Amino acid sequence: MTLIRLSRACATLLLCAGFCPTAVAHNPMCECKEIPGEQIQCTGGFSDGSGAPGVTLDVIGYDETILVPGKLGADSTLTFKKPSAEFYVLFDAGPGHVVEIDQADIPSQ
């Protein structure tokens, strides 16, 4: 009986250790892809699985002019026409919480 109790106590302890609250990081994430019609679709979110509706996503030229100022929609995506000038996409969830995607890193369809 004692052995059974001991086993149960050990199992409970192990379970508690497994489910103890750990710091879950939520790093910003952003992916862009080219879609038909010379358009680019970007999806933002965080590494804890949450979406990023309303978060700023700007398309910025290499000369630092903002070509497309935007915010992600309710589905955490933003679609814009591919600029003719060289550009990069900046997913900006606040200072130090940014993701940069260069145009060279956007896979074509």
Added chain:
Amino acid sequence: MSKVAAATPSPLRAVWLKWRFHLNVLLLLVPLGFMPKYLADAALFRGDSGIGERVAGEVQVGPWSLTLAEFRNEGPRPDPAGPMKFFNAALCANCAEQVKATYLRIGKPRSLRAAGVIFFGTPYRMGALLPVPERTPADAELWVTMEGWDGTMHQGSIALSQASPATIAWLNKQGVKP
């Protein structure tokens, strides 16, 4: 009284039956094996063993400077947002009150908005989780951007090979990505 005679166990089984309970003492010895790692981790988290497992050196950033260290002397760890490497830093003694924010990035930042990840924590021990793209070249530089309360901005850099040889080893092991 039972009339069934108890079978006499063999001598070996008798020893087992008599002493098996005392095996639980071994359970007390198991945690002892983990103690050195536990104590080393506790010292690292408390800061007793310094700001990180490996101090990379001093980075001069305009009039200010900071001591950069690898929290763990190892390559980047996998994360849903890509491989991540944790760096710790301490501001210089006389700039702690002047610096508003410190950022870290692989490669020279295009602007203050894109200065990279921000350091969290006190000026004496702050940390930043840096994304390391798999196609990072081995000769890449780590750029530190510091923003002062007076509105000034300064930048400085340190070679990634100096900041984290473990990350360079990890990149070499990954191979060059297109």
